[in-house]
Amino acid sequence: MACKKEKTFQFVIVGGGIAGVTCVEQLSSQIPSAGVALITAGPHIKAVTNYKQVSRTLEEFNVEERPSSVLEEKFPNLTVIHSAVKSLNTQSHTVETADGRVFGYKKLCICSGGRPKLLTQDNPYVLGIRDTDSAKVFQKQLSNAKRIVIVGNGGIALELVYEVEGCEVIWAVKDKAIGNTFFDAGAAQFLIPSLESNKSERAAPCKRPRYTTEEAAAAGALQTFTADRHLQRQGSGVTEPGSALGPDWHEGIVLRGAEQVSRRVSVEYECEVEKIFTSEELLNSPQQTLRPENVGTWPVYIQLSNGQTFGCDFVVSAIGVVPNTEPFLHGNSFAVADDAGLKVDDHMVTSEPDVYAAGDVCTACWELSSLWQQMRLWTQARQMGWYAGRCMAAHVLSETIELDFCFELFSHITKFFNYKVVLLGKFNAQGLGPDHELLVRCTKGQEYVKVVLSGGKMVGAVLIGETDLEETFENLILNQMDLTPYGEELLNPNIDIEDYFD
Incomplete structure (x- = not known):
């Protein structure tokens, strides 16, 4: 790195999501005199609030988006650096940010989260939902939509199909039953009737002002879509902000389409996406079988492997996340797991000296308990961030530390339907x-x-x-x-x- 090093911190944490913020809080509490830096692309951080230990391993909490100044006020030893990371040099123990500054570290923890897998990278009608910005884009586009296709069978897909109103939803899942990540076919059968009935009245959710959007522009306008997708990518410099949405992320958002219906969901089982077309491409397609009725009335069409083709206003790609390891790999020799996460041992240490990782970006590679498995969930992001902070502090204080009890038994509380x-x-x-x-x-x-x-x-x-x-x-x-x-x-x-x- 040619740039002059601006400052060296004892601890540098990358990522303002749940794992990164929890790690910062743990380190700052354990060693209040240590210089800690949090490098985050966005102006806001994700804070765990209303934390409640339900049992030995089960925990419940809310996640709130807050200005990073809240953290700095709480911990005088903390410096928040607003920028994406451009590069990491593990040999010189330095991090270069997108705005050209270089910071040294004695110990680094990478908590850069994951980014949504997209069905296609360059189609403006395909949206991924991962963080607050992409949720806003989704809300804005939905307000003018009459039909959307949701592809995926994980947590975000499950939440969306239940929460979206005023819009027809085609739900494409690759499995024989819904919610395959979380439960079996029996549980899926138990939940399915909830999709066919109107949502039960709930207490009015507390409004989270960060989700409000101005009135959306005219329906189906490609310009709006492209601009919104551009905004989604902007401001993030080299890496996307990527802080996962916490539990109940949809509580403060109005997820309503342009129709008067309450909810209309149809599920297409055991199928995957074969092709995504614009109406022009479909009209010019030599395969006559691909021409559904009313061709040209929808801005985008999706062909599924079960032979069905649907026109819709846009497609939601909810097919999981990829660990956000860019730009840390270049020039370094991290051991990377099969799922593309940074391999960490039972002290959250990567293969590079003095570099730890926590949350969605890492893969647990110690000998796992027979009752625990890693799933990239916000509960595990909090646990890993907390434990990584403890491990980093213990190393500096020359203390020994046992693997935390939360890794003995997998446990997760959530809400579906x-x-x-x-x-x-x-x-x-x-x-x-x-x-x-x-x-x-x-x-x-x-x-x-x-x-x-x-x-x-x-x-x-x-x-x-x-x-x-x-x-x-x-x-x-x-x-x-x-x-x-x-x-x-x-x-x-x-x-x-x-x-x-x-």
Whole structure:
């Protein structure tokens, strides 16, 4: 790096998302005298609020977007640097920002998150939803839309199909059932009726002013689309802002299309996207079979592998995220996992000296607990950021530190289709092979309880609805008690299982 080094900090954190901010808070609390820098492309950071430890491993919290000055006021030792990162030189322990400044570090933590996988990079009618900016673009385009196609079967797709109103939604999923990432076909069947009914009235959400947008321009205008997509990419310099949307990100947004209908969702199962056309391309297509009725009435058409072609106002690509490792790899020799994340050991250290990583950008490569798996979720971003901060501080203070207990058992609380959803351990029998059994209890419209047993011991559970079983099941999974004597009585609704195993 030719530029002169501006300043050297003891700790530099890259990324203003949940992992980065939690890491900063942990470091600043543990070593208040240390110089800490947070490098973030956007003016706002993601802060964890209303944190609540529900049980030993389950936690609930809100994520709020706040000005970075809030962090600086809280921690006098913190400097926030507003810029994207242009390059990293692990040998000289320096980071160059997009605006040409160079900062030294003694220890660095990369928390740059992930970026949405897009079906295609150059089509203005394909939107990815990942951060606040892209959510605003989506909201603005939706206000004029009569039909959209959502592609994907993960968390954001599940939230969108339930929240969008006033617009027809075609939902293309590659699996046999919805929500494959989070639950099995039985749970999917339990949830499907919620899509066919009107949304239940909820308490008015608190408005988050950052999501308000001006009146959108005329419907279907390519100029608006292109401008919005350009805005989405601007301001981020070299890396996109990429801070993931937290839980309940849609609470403060009006997700309403141009039609008077409340909700109209049709699901296309076991299919993938073969091609995306403009109406002109479709008209000129030699394949007559591709011409649906009313060709030319929609700005974009999507052809699926099941032979169906749909016209729509725009396509939402919700097919997952890619770890945001640009621009850290160039010139360095990071070990990278198969899923493109930076490999980290059980102290969140990468293969490069003094470089740690946390959150969506990294891949856990230590010997994992048999009951834990990495999923790029906001709960894990918080846990990893917190633990990385502890590890960095412990190294400086020459303290030994054990792997945190949160990595013993996978646990996650979320909400889908207005139902509380709790996932524990190997909730989908991940990696168990054929020698496991499932116990299921289902009360239509009320609750769905599934337990995964292996060798007579509980190894996972899915709880949908207000079951109040999460703490009991967590204890049973952690204690690895032999449950063979109880058989199917384990889920007998007439037995108070909490009293049984307390």
